[in-house]
Amino acid sequence: MKLIINGQPQEVATDITLQVLLESQRIAPNSIALVRNGVITPRSSWHTTQCLPNDHIDIFSAVAGG
Amino acid sequence: MTKPITALTSRQFMRYSRQIMLPHCGEAGQLTLLNAHAVIVGVGGLGQHVAQLLAAAGVGRLTLIDHDTVALDNLPRQTLYRDSHVGQAKVLVAARKLRQRYSDCNVDTVIEPFGAPTQQQLPRADVVLDCSDNFACRHALSEASYQQQLPLVSAAIAAEQAWLAMFTANDIAQFGCLHCVFPADTQTSQSCASNGVMGSAVATVASLQADVALRYLLGATSQLAGQMLHIDFGALQFTKLQRSRDPLCENCASPLRKCS
Ligand SMILES: [Zn+2]
Numbered sequence: 001m002k003l004i005i006n007g008q009p010q011e012v013a014t015d016i017t018l019q020v021l022l023e024s025q026r027i028a029p030n031s032i033a034l035v036r037n038g039v040i041t042p043r044s045s046w047h048t049t050q051c052l053p054n055d056h057i058d059i060f061s062a063v064a065g066g
Numbered sequence: 067m068t069k070p071i072t073a074l075t076s077r078q079f080m081r082y083s084r085q086i087m088l089p090h091c092g093e094a095g096q097l098t099l100l101n102a103h104a105v106i107v108g109v110g111g112l113g114q115h116v117a118q119l120l121a122a123a124g125v126g127r128l129t130l131i132d133h134d135t136v137a138l139d140n141l142p143r144q145t146l147y148r149d150s151h152v153g154q155a156k157v158l159v160a161a162r163k164l165r166q167r168y169s170d171c172n173v174d175t176v177i178e179p180f181g182a183p184t185q186q187q188l189p190r191a192d193v194v195l196d197c198s199d200n201f202a203c204r205h206a207l208s209e210a211s212y213q214q215q216l217p218l219v220s221a222a223i224a225a226e227q228a229w230l231a232m233f234t235a236n237d238i239a240q241f242g243c244l245h246c247v248f249p250a251d252t253q254t255s256q257s258c259a260s261n262g263v264m265g266s267a268v269a270t271v272a273s274l275q276a277d278v279a280l281r282y283l284l285g286a287t288s289q290l291a292g293q294m295l296h297i298d299f300g301a302l303q304f305t306k307l308q309r310s311r312d313p314l315c316e317n318c319a320s321p322l323r324k325c326s
Contacts, residue, residue, distance in 0.1 A: 031255045033247055035307050040294060042242070042312030043249050058305075060296055061255045062248050065224035065263060066112040066199040 001053040014053075018046040021057065033060045068172065071100045071126070078170065082124050090286040096124060100170060102283045103127040103191040105216075107180045107207055109156045110134065111263065112221055113197030114146040115272030116279070121164045121171040123280055128164065129189050130157040131176040143265030181206030188214055193279050196220035196244075197272070201252050208233070208244035209317055217282060220244055221275040224254065225262055226299040228271045231309070232278050232290050241292040242311035243318040250316055267299045 001014045003021070012021060018041060022029050034041050035058040041049060051057070074082070074096060085091045091099075102125050106113050109132045117128055136144070136151040136159060144156075151159045157175040164173050178185045181203050188194055188210050196207050196218055204220065211218040211233065221230040233243055278290060296305045313319055 028253075028255075030249075030251050031253050039308040039310055040247055042246055042310060042315070044312050044314040060229070061224075061227060062201070062252045063222045063224035063227050063229065064199065064201045064204055064248075064252075064254050065222055066108050066110050066197045 001051075003051055004054065004056045006058055012051065016051050018049045018051060018057075021051055022046070022059075025059075027059060031062050033062060034058075035060065068127070071097060073097075074100075078124070085123065090281065090284050095284045098285070099124045099280070099283055100126045102193070103129070103189070104279060104283075105129045105131065105189055105191045105194045107131045107194065107196055107203065108198035109160045110140065110197065110199055111143045111265070111268040112223070112272045112275060113195070114144050114156070114160055115269055116195055116197055116276045117160055117164060118146060118167075119273065119276035120279065121168040121173075123276075124168075124170050125280075125283070126170060127172045127174070127191075129174040129176065129191065130160055131178070131180050131185070132157050133177055133179045133182075143263065143268045145265070145269075179203060180210075186210060188216055190214075191216060193282055194218045195275060195279055197275070201248065201250075201254065204244060204248075205250050205317075212238060212243055212317055218244075219275055219279045219282070221271050223263060223268055223271045223297075226267065228267065228297040228299070229294055230271060230274055230278065230290070230297070231294040232282065232288060234282075234288075237288075237292060238311075238318050240311065241309040242315060245317035246312040246315045247294060247309060249312075264299075270299075271297065 003012050037056050082096045086096050104120050104125050106117050109130050134156050136147045138152050155177050161173040161175045194211050194216050215235045217234045219232045293306045294309055
């Protein structure tokens with residue numbers, strides 16, 4: 001199925017969770033915030049949240065500088 | 067404790083006239099600012115700009131909390147400091163400068179990192195600004211402000227990425243706290259790119275952070291209710307993201323402990 005990841009269309013396996021998606025992209029889960037269709041999704045629910053076709057997934061790196 | 071200010075002097079009326087003209091400020095709003103107390107945690111890139119903007123706007127009391135000293139590589143973005151300040155405690159230099167420039171502003175200083183054993187409690191204030199530079203301090207602030215029910219305006223920047231959010235008790239009940247976005251085990255990415263930053267971008271984020279805090283103090287409608295602003299300076303893209311509460315949050319999902 002197609003997802004829009006950081007603005008770019010990408011083909012990914014169907015029935016994957018946000019957690020599996022991140023693993024497939026080799027992204028360390030504890031250094032990002034994940035936004036699904038404009039909503040920040042809490043990290044505790046990534047392993048249960050299914051990606052749906054045409055979901056917009058935006059991955060932001062966790063910055064803490066000041 | 068200073069006595070509340072109940073009327074503007076004619077000089078104050080002139081000085082703040084461009085703010086007083088604004089519908090969300092007015093004379094009553096300016097009095098509110100003069101009687102307001104803001105805590106600024108971190109007076110580095112973000113904090114020293116925020117402190118200048120709040121003091122210049124007439125916020126009557128600032129508490130500056132930071133243990134750091136001025137370093138040479140701070141100077142391109144921390145424009146309150148100059149070469150001769152290198153090695154001096156930032157809060158002391160900042161307090162001296164602010165008192166010289168802004169006679170309406172009283173400045174208190176704490177030369178300790180927030181989150182240290184003796185720095186777990188925030189002073190009773192009207193608003194707290196998280197201008198720190200690490201997640202340990204940000205999480206300590208998120209916990210303390212939640213427990214003490216103090217509004218927190220938090221911002222961060224590294225390289226070309228930044229975010230800004232305001233957390234109030236009401237807002238957290240519905241949309242969660244900082245921990246809901248970045249849980250306690252969050253690590254910043256250690257790439258070289260994330261270590262650099264441009265002073266102009268830092269000043270932009272600090273100005274937005276000060277604006278959110280001033281509007282909050284004035285009782286104006288929040289521009290960011292339930293949201294987090296994400297800024298990508300590379301694309302000059304500003305995106306408002308909806309926050310959502312984590313039902314398993316280690317901070318705000320636990321029952322609220324009332325502090326006496
Ligand atoms: Zn939370």
